[in-house]
Amino acid sequence: MTTETDMETAISMAIEDGQTLYLGGFTHLIPFAAGHEIIRQGVEDLTLARATPDLIYDQLIAAGCASSVIFSWAGNPGVGSLRAFRRAVEDGVPNEIAIDEYSHFGLVSRLAAGAQDLPFLPLRTFVGSDYPEHNDSIRFVDNPFGDQPGEIPVVPPLNPDVAIVRAQRADAEGSAQMWGITGEMVEAAFAADTVVLSVEEIVDNDVIRSDPNRTLIPGTIVDYVVEEPYGSHPSYAQGYYDRDNEAYLDWDRQTETHESTQEWLDEWVYGVENRAEYLEKLETKRFVDLQPQTSYGTPIDMGEY
Amino acid sequence: MTDYTDTELMISRAAQELQNGDTTLVGVGVPNLACNLAKRTHAPDLEMIYESGTIDSNPSKLPLSIGDPVLATNARSIVPMIQGFGYYLQAGRIDVGFLGGAQIDRYGNINSTVIGDYDDPKVRLPGSGGACEIASNTHRTIIITPHTKRRFPEEVDFVTSPGYIDGGTSREELGLRGGPDAVITDKAVMRFDDDGEMYVESVHPDVTEGTVQEATDWELQFADDVTETRTPEQAEIDLIRNDLDPDGVYTE
Numbered sequence: 250m251t252t253e254t255d256m257e258t259a260i261s262m263a264i265e266d267g268q269t270l271y272l273g274g275f276t277h278l279i280p281f282a283a284g285h286e287i288i289r290q291g292v293e294d295l296t297l298a299r300a301t302p303d304l305i306y307d308q309l310i311a312a313g314c315a316s317s318v319i320f321s322w323a324g325n326p327g328v329g330s331l332r333a334f335r336r337a338v339e340d341g342v343p344n345e346i347a348i349d350e351y352s353h354f355g356l357v358s359r360l361a362a363g364a365q366d367l368p369f370l371p372l373r374t375f376v377g378s379d380y381p382e383h384n385d386s387i388r389f390v391d392n393p394f395g396d397q398p399g400e401i402p403v404v405p406p407l408n409p410d411v412a413i414v415r416a417q418r419a420d421a422e423g424s425a426q427m428w429g430i431t432g433e434m435v436e437a438a439f440a441a442d443t444v445v446l447s448v449e450e451i452v453d454n455d456v457i458r459s460d461p462n463r464t465l466i467p468g469t470i471v472d473y474v475v476e477e478p479y480g481s482h483p484s485y486a487q488g489y490y491d492r493d494n495e496a497y498l499d500w501d502r503q504t505e506t507h508e509s510t511q512e513w514l515d516e517w518v519y520g521v522e523n524r525a526e527y528l529e530k531l532e533t534k535r536f537v538d539l540q541p542q543t544s545y546g547t548p549i550d551m552g553e554y
Numbered sequence: 555m556t557d558y559t560d561t562e563l564m565i566s567r568a569a570q571e572l573q574n575g576d577t578t579l580v581g582v583g584v585p586n587l588a589c590n591l592a593k594r595t596h597a598p599d600l601e602m603i604y605e606s607g608t609i610d611s612n613p614s615k616l617p618l619s620i621g622d623p624v625l626a627t628n629a630r631s632i633v634p635m636i637q638g639f640g641y642y643l644q645a646g647r648i649d650v651g652f653l654g655g656a657q658i659d660r661y662g663n664i665n666s667t668v669i670g671d672y673d674d675p676k677v678r679l680p681g682s683g684g685a686c687e688i689a690s691n692t693h694r695t696i697i698i699t700p701h702t703k704r705r706f707p708e709e710v711d712f713v714t715s716p717g718y719i720d721g722g723t724s725r726e727e728l729g730l731r732g733g734p735d736a737v738i739t740d741k742a743v744m745r746f747d748d749d750g751e752m753y754v755e756s757v758h759p760d761v762t763e764g765t766v767q768e769a770t771d772w773e774l775q776f777a778d779d780v781t782e783t784r785t786p787e788q789a790e791i792d793l794i795r796n797d798l799d800p801d802g803v804y805t806e
Binding site: 301320322324327330334350354355374375376380397430431432433435485487494 | 582605606607608617618619620621622623625626627628632634635636639640643644667672673675676677678679680681682683684685686687690691712713714715716719725728729730
């Protein structure tokens with residue numbers, strides 16, 4: 250049963266200390282509003298999983314919410330490194346974090362195994378690399394069907410306690426349509442025990458059913474649905490707004506020290522009550538600059554039978 | 555005489571490695587500029603695929619990351635990562651991959667994971683991303699990196715992306731497809747011999763063999779007839795400066 254609610258309620262109902270969380274997206278549709286709410290609620294000891302931890306994971310780490318990260322590429326996309334993540338790994342500031350590291354395909358395969366309830370999935374990655382030596386979750390099994398190859402790397406399932414994913418639109422039951430880059434969001438949603446879905450807009454059920462191929466996450470696996478316009482800023486939502494690249498560059502400068510990072514969190518996370526207040530703080534001109542021109546897909550005809 | 559920067563030479567030289575009709579997995583920055591330059595010059599049918607799952611992207615402007623929306627609009631197809639890495643890359647449907655890294659050794663093994671000890675790192679780098687599978691599953695890889703002794707050590711601290719492993723037939727024995735084909739730096743272009751060891755094919759104008767050796771931590775091999783690296787044509791420089799990277803994000 251899906252509950253339509255606000256972000257504060259969804260996070261307080263779904264998230265507890267010590268859980269494994271996936272906060273979705275590959276550069277696109279990053280759930281920043283949800284991440285900020287987790288920080289405000291002071292959740293601790295989280296294991297954060299995603300192929301591409303970016304600014305929101307850096308913010309959660311700087312705020313002391315995380316004790317572990319499962320990942321395959323930890324960087325500020327197109328800009329450089331994640332300074333808070335590095336401070337935690339290199340210097341234990343603000344606390345030590347454990348890392349569990351894969352390649353992209355390795356991590357995505359873990360989520361796909363989790364989504365399908367499989368004990369492992371094989372992949373042609375890691376052979377000849379140093380990863381298996383440092384990660385006991387990358388193992389080799391004999392090929393039962395021949396010797397090409399004789400053995401193959403396997404990775405175990407990853408089933409997050411909670412997946413928080415964003416989409417452009419969903420109906421009130423949480424059936425979500427997304428377009429543009431989807432990364433590993435759908436696998437993560439199917440792998441997770443609880444799904445929090447946050448969308449740019451809630452639409453009528455008729456809109457969703459008019460184009461069923463686009464419905465990548467069904468409401469049957471969604472527990473909470475939240476309408477949160479601009480909930481992915483400063484990342485983007487294809488067709489709605491562009492990435493706010495200035496914010497990514499600012500983050501690189503702002504996070505030079507743990508103290509300067511805290512100042513940012515004080516102003517933009519602790520200093521606002523919710524996403525609406527965060528958006529009010531941003532200059533209007535920024536939103537105008539982020540608006541793309543329209544580029545509509547041609548409607549398809551499903552046929553009436 | 556065309557005036558160009560080191561980065562522009564690397565972009566233009568890397569573009570030459572791409573053939574018309576190649577399918578390539580593109581990284582952001584210099585590889586992205588090289589691919590777009592090739593597509594606008596000698597390789598109009600180059601198919602550009604990005605790790606984020608965009609297939610045959612046609613970016614109208616410079617993408618700022620490999621997940622930029624300009625790579626999605628007008629693409630031939632957009633697939634989830636599990637399909638991009640599985641159906642396309644692992645299945646052998648991608649000819650060329652681009653790799654960079656903090657360290658590269660004589661056999662083309664690359665480190666983009668950690669400097670120092672893995673469990674107590676001096677510098678924690680972003681990690682593999684898709685690099686490990688790109689190095690393992692494309693038909694050939696092109697490595698682009700600045701040339702310094704620190705980046706070309708005798709031994710890498712961590713093998714993120716396998717090259718020719720220990721040389722000889724060690725890569726083949728592991729069942730890995732392809733392998734490193736060229737290394738393009740700000741000083742030279744290198745290739746790999748039958749034993750999987752790197753050798754210098756050409757040096758850039760005003761760079762000596764001694765300078766290249768000086769910036770490499772092992773005793774480098776040189777081709778019998780080391781040539782001078784092809785320099786960019788004016789039309790290529792115009793394309794880079796006016797169209798591909800007008801704000802000089804990656805070229806300044």
